[in-house]
Amino acid sequence: MTEVGVVLEGSARLDATPLFSDVRLELAPGGWTCLLGPSGCGKSTILRLIAGLDTGARFDGTLCASDASPLEGRVAYMAQEDLLLPWLDVAGNVAVGARLRGEPIPPERVNHVIGEVGLGPHARKRPGQLSGGQRQRVALARTLMEDRPVVLLDEPFSALDARTRAEMQEVAARTLAGRTALLVTHDPAEAARMGDRVYLMGAGGVEEIAVPPTRAIRTLGAAETLTFGAELMARLRAA
Amino acid sequence: MSGARQTDARQERPEGASSPPAGARGPVTSGVIRRMGKAALVTAGILAMWEGLVRAFDLPPFILPGPVRVGATLIENAGLIAYHTGITAVEVGLGLLIGALLGAGTAIGLALSPVARAAIQPALIVTQALPVFALAPILTLWLGYGMASKVLMAVLIIYFPVASAFFDGLMRTPKGWLDLAQSMGATPRQLMWRVRIPAAVPALASGLRLAAVYAPIGAVIGEWVGAAGGLGYLMLLANGRAKTDLMFAALIVLAAMAVLLYKAVGEVCDRITARME
Numbered sequence: 318m319t320e321v322g323v324v325l326e327g328s329a330r331l332d333a334t335p336l337f338s339d340v341r342l343e344l345a346p347g348g349w350t351c352l353l354g355p356s357g358c359g360k361s362t363i364l365r366l367i368a369g370l371d372t373g374a375r376f377d378g379t380l381c382a383s384d385a386s387p388l389e390g391r392v393a394y395m396a397q398e399d400l401l402l403p404w405l406d407v408a409g410n411v412a413v414g415a416r417l418r419g420e421p422i423p424p425e426r427v428n429h430v431i432g433e434v435g436l437g438p439h440a441r442k443r444p445g446q447l448s449g450g451q452r453q454r455v456a457l458a459r460t461l462m463e464d465r466p467v468v469l470l471d472e473p474f475s476a477l478d479a480r481t482r483a484e485m486q487e488v489a490a491r492t493l494a495g496r497t498a499l500l501v502t503h504d505p506a507e508a509a510r511m512g513d514r515v516y517l518m519g520a521g522g523v524e525e526i527a528v529p530p531t532r533a534i535r536t537l538g539a540a541e542t543l544t545f546g547a548e549l550m551a552r553l554r555a556a
Numbered sequence: 557m558s559g560a561r562q563t564d565a566r567q568e569r570p571e572g573a574s575s576p577p578a579g580a581r582g583p584v585t586s587g588v589i590r591r592m593g594k595a596a597l598v599t600a601g602i603l604a605m606w607e608g609l610v611r612a613f614d615l616p617p618f619i620l621p622g623p624v625r626v627g628a629t630l631i632e633n634a635g636l637i638a639y640h641t642g643i644t645a646v647e648v649g650l651g652l653l654i655g656a657l658l659g660a661g662t663a664i665g666l667a668l669s670p671v672a673r674a675a676i677q678p679a680l681i682v683t684q685a686l687p688v689f690a691l692a693p694i695l696t697l698w699l700g701y702g703m704a705s706k707v708l709m710a711v712l713i714i715y716f717p718v719a720s721a722f723f724d725g726l727m728r729t730p731k732g733w734l735d736l737a738q739s740m741g742a743t744p745r746q747l748m749w750r751v752r753i754p755a756a757v758p759a760l761a762s763g764l765r766l767a768a769v770y771a772p773i774g775a776v777i778g779e780w781v782g783a784a785g786g787l788g789y790l791m792l793l794a795n796g797r798a799k800t801d802l803m804f805a806a807l808i809v810l811a812a813m814a815v816l817l818y819k820a821v822g823e824v825c826d827r828i829t830a831r832m833e
Contacts, residue, residue: 365735368735369738370739371735390741392739393739394735394736394739396732396735398732400732400733400735400736402733402751402754402755404754404832413740413750414741416750417742417743417747417750418742419745445833463740
């Protein structure tokens with residue numbers, strides 16, 4: 318898959334209130350970019366702008382891909398809620414994109430993707446029979462199934478317990494390798510672990526923060542990860 | 557809304573915890589028996605009071621017949637009552653089926669097309685402001701004394717509740733699902749068929765429950781205005797001849813039919829809704 322970079326530049330306002338102004342965000346091609354910020358700072362708006370979803374805000378600026386082709390149809394979206402359809406089983410939910418486009422469903426690929434997120438034995442279960450972590454794995458499998466070069470993740474792990482969250486970060490990093498991922502998060506430790514590039518969003522705008530030399534995903538509990546996490550936390554509180 | 561909102565509640569639930577173990581039927585069954593026993597006791601009490609009242613005041617049977625007499629009339633005229641019950645049941649069943657299909661179809665059409673919403677919705681509300689009962693004589697005039705006018709009456713009376721409940725459900729698809737579908741490039745048709753309609757099934761079910769209550773009312777009113785058969789016709793006939801006991805017998809059968817219909821529709825709705833959640 319060719320790696321696609323994305324650049325967003327501009328300002329947005331909701332009626333008369335500015336949401337953010339003169340922001341420049343550059344997604345690392347084929348890597349993970351984390352957008353860290355407190356709740357309500359407008360980071361989800363940025364993600365939704367890139368996803369082409371309705372934000373209710375007015376955006377003045379440019380949004381383009383590094384290869385100068387439009388982004389439409391090349392972006393997959395994963396939210397904090399798993400957004401599984403309760404009346405479909407795991408396999409049905411993973412293949413829901415093809416269904417919604419009226420395309421034929423490739424069953425081998427569905428099985429392969431379900432296996433990749435470690436849910437092989439659960440393919441015929443309904444979402445109601447799964448734990449929160451398993452449900453988010455299904456959502457990840459559904460995102461993988463879309464096979465898009467750009468993947469936008471809006472706090473997908475923030476409702477999970479600590480252990481499941483760490484597991485999901487690893488599964489996501491493994492399965493989405495090579496894709497351009499934007500992870501919106503309010504958790505400095507998560508940004509410290511996942512970010513090849515980290516942006517901090519506050520009232521003043523968006524600021525890029527230098528990351529440690531190791532590539533993401535970084536080892537949980539390694540001194541470097543912890544120090545970087547602490548630095549992000551301090552900056553987040555100061556912002 | 558359930559899909560998106562219940563996420564948090566489901567976080568900690570271990571696998572398979574959503575359905576009770578197979579052995580858990582015992583207390584449920586005994587609970588049903590106890591409830592039925594209670595209902596039977598209350599019914600017996602009311603019947604006893606009714607009979608007592610009739611005897612204490614020595615009421616003539618053409619004013620208020622006692623339950624014993626009504627029961628006897630019911631058995632004596634079982635064939636006659638069954639014949640008229642059959643007619644009303646067919647009217648109600650057809651009315652319910654056609655009205656539900658038309659109502660659901662209208663809701664989907666309105667949800668798909670903003671043009672249709674702008675054009676039809678106001679007209680729909682105006683027709684609803686008109687009491688359907690007032691149309692009964694005209695329907696009988698146009699369609700005659702047969703079943704058609706009663707079926708149409710039932711259709712008219714349930715069409716709006718079904719259409720409006722289902723339409724509300726279709727317009728309230730959780731936003732997260734719509735976002736996801738949009739990011740996946742869903743076609744409007746597939747989005748309607750795969751997401752919006754299944755998500756609105758509980759709303760459709762509540763419309764159908766209302767319809768099950770209204771449909772017999774529509775049919776019986778149609779029969780009162782002019783009919784050659786049916787429980788409404790039989791009640792009017794019995795009343796005109798001061799056969800109050802026959803009228804009560806028909807009334808009781810009508811009530812039983814309405815309750816059965818409501819329970820049956822409710823059961824079907826519960827099952828379908830459970831499949832969707």
